[in-house]
Amino acid sequence: MKLSAELSAFSKRLGYSFQTPELLIRAVTHSSIVSPHRDDNQRLEFLGDRVLGLVMAEALLAADPSAPEGLLAPRYNALVRREACADVARQIDLGAVLKLGRSEMKSGGRRKEALLADAMEAVIAAIYQDGGFDAARAAILKLWGARINNVADDARDAKTALQEWAQARGEVPPQYIEVARTGPDHQPVFTIEVRLASGPSEQATAGSKRHAEQAAASALLKKVDQ
Structure with missing residues (x-):
């Protein structure tokens, strides 16, 4: 063949x-x-x-x-x-x-x-x-x-790293909220907001919920580690 x-x-x-x-x-x-x-x-x-x-x-x-x-x-x-x-x-x-x-x-x-x-x-x-x-x-x-x-020395995904950051400070796990969903059903685009109980939050947009959540968590990690 x-x-x-x-x-x-x-x-x-x-x-x-x-x-x-x-x-x-x-x-x-x-x-x-x-x-x-x-x-x-x-x-x-x-x-x-x-x-x-x-x-x-x-x-x-x-x-x-x-x-x-x-x-x-x-x-x-x-x-x-x-x-x-x-x-x-x-x-x-x-x-x-x-x-x-x-x-x-x-x-x-x-x-x-x-x-x-x-x-x-x-x-x-x-x-x-x-x-x-x-x-x-x-x-x-x-x-x-x-x-x-x-590959990074610490290659944990951002959501895991953010949750561990919160737990180390006695906070409840971060909350992920779908803020918006646009585009056709076969190619949706999601905007996700992640919030910490202590107040800080970030949003990210991607073609899947998973990617949007990871991107939002990564952005929030950078904010809180400053």
């Missing part, structure tokens, strides 16, 4: 040439389009998550041989979490080649963070099954690139 022109171009962006093209086709096939003659990418996603985790654990140990587990764990989480996988997927325009059912296409599935992250993990598994662990490691290290060396 030969890859389509779109998937061949994607393979070049990915930096890996498949000996078994069917693996890549399965990796980009979402469950919304499955049929008796077509497998989706869920099982590959499960495997790819584990391959990515092992590669990142190895890379972090090599990058900082003296780092204790307390620093390695948040760095690891920052590199393998959904947002990081989705960012890498956008970097290689994975969304453009996803095979989606009609309902997912109408709802903006090619831009959905969860779909992009899952498909990225599935692609990693496809490389692993096609070329082995060394091939998967090389692809991951190339795609994640400077993210590995530049």
Whole structure:
């Protein structure tokens, strides 16, 4: 089986040439389009998550041989979490080649963070099954690139850091409020306000509640740490 022109171009962006093209086709096939003659990418996603985790654990140990587990764990989480996988997927325009059912296409599935992250993990598994662990490691290290060396010493997400800041001062957890929601149903934009019981607050706007909450928490952390 030969890859389509779109998937061949994607393979070049990915930096890996498949000996078994069917693996890549399965990796980009979402469950919304499955049929008796077509497998989706869920099982590959499960495997790819584990391959990515092992590669990142190895890379972090090599990058900082003296780092204790307390620093390695948040760095690891920052590199393998959904947002990081989705960012890498956008970097290689994975969304453009996803095979989606009609309902997912109408709802903006090619831009959905969860779909992009899952498909990225599935692609990693496809490389692993096609070329082995060394091939998967090389692809991951190339795609994640400077993210590995530049990951913050304290890579906890902003919401966690803000909650710990509040708890350390005897405050109740921060409150997150949806101030506004605009845009079409398939591509909403959220404005979220985060408030501390002691008074300070900040707002942020993003294409998902999660991103807006994180951005608001990050802004508030900067304010209270001044």
